[in-house]
Amino acid sequence: MLWEQQGKDCIYSGDPISIAQLFGEGGGVEVDHILPRSRTLDDSQMNKIICFRTANAGKSDQTPHEWLADVNPTQYEEVCQRVGKLMRLGRMPYAKYRRFIQKELGLDKFIARQLTDTGYITKATVEYVRYLFEKSHDVLGLKGQLTAELRWHWGLETILDRDPPTKNWPMPRSGSEGCRGCPTSMPLRRVPISRS
Numbered sequence: 001m002l003w004e005q006q007g008k009d010c011i012y013s014g015d016p017i018s019i020a021q022l023f024g025e026g027g028g029v030e031v032d033h034i035l036p037r038s039r040t041l042d043d044s045q046m047n048k049i050i051c052f053r054t055a056n057a058g059k060s061d062q063t064p065h066e067w068l069a070d071v072n073p074t075q076y077e078e079v080c081q082r083v084g085k086l087m088r089l090g091r092m093p094y095a096k097y098r099r100f101i102q103k104e105l106g107l108d109k110f111i112a113r114q115l116t117d118t119g120y121i122t123k124a125t126v127e128y129v130r131y132l133f134e135k136s137h138d139v140l141g142l143k144g145q146l147t148a149e150l151r152w153h154w155g156l157e158t159i160l161d162r163d164p165p166t167k168n169w170p171m172p173r174s175g176s177e178g179c180r181g182c183p184t185s186m187p188l189r190r191v192p193i194s195r196s
Contacts, residue, residue, distance in 0.1 A: 002031070002050045005091055011100075012055035012079055028053045034099040036061045046096050064100050 009016050010029075021027035032051050037043055038061055059067045068076035083100045086092035122141035130139045142150075 002045070002048055006049060006086060007091065009082070010051045010055050011049045011082060012051050012059075012075075014078060014082060015052065015055075017050060017052070022050070030056060032056050032059065034096070035063055035102070035105065039105055046093065047099060063102060063105065065103050069103075 003017060003022055012032075017029055021029050029050060030053050031048050033040075033042070033047050034049060035042060035047055037047070040047070064076065064079060068079065080101055083092060083097050087094055087097040126139045126141045130137060
């Protein structure tokens with residue numbers, strides 16, 4: 001739990017957060033993304049902390065360094081000392097600590113690279129799925145947000161948590177007959193379609 005990981009204190013103010021404040025209505029406690037989610041697309045636990053709403057009020061869409069280093073260097077140094085201590089005690093992973101001291105996001109190139117990779121993977125997947133059918137079919141590559149919505153409507157959002165792949169899960173084998181353009185391929189079996 002984030003609250004215990006950070007020593008039950010607000011990272012930004014250093015003040016203790018009681019369990020009543022954490023779970024109570026109007027406790028003034030919130031989850032903050034260390035590096036802004038809107039700029040990093042990172043909603044992982046590694047990018048989240050618990051803090052008082054008042055301590056987080058001015059942060060907005062900024063990194064801790066952008067928010068405090070120039071305006072309030074004393075508070076920024078205190079925040080860095082708090083997270084550094086948690087890291088040294090083994091309560092906070094180094095990767096999370098690094099987010100607090102990171103000066104620049106440098107994400108423009110990262111996001112562009114991720115979008116390019118996603119586009120390539122989508123095209124390869126569409127070709128792979130199209131090859132599975134005996135007759136020609138249109139196959140659409142959908143955005144992840146729509147896919148997540150469909151998983152939720154169909155009750156599939158936790159399927160991998162309930163039934164993780166086993167060692168016997170069929171994995172692609174390199175050099176097999178299969179999808180052209182795929183980095184690795186699995187032997188394909190065409191699916192007959194009955195029109196009843």
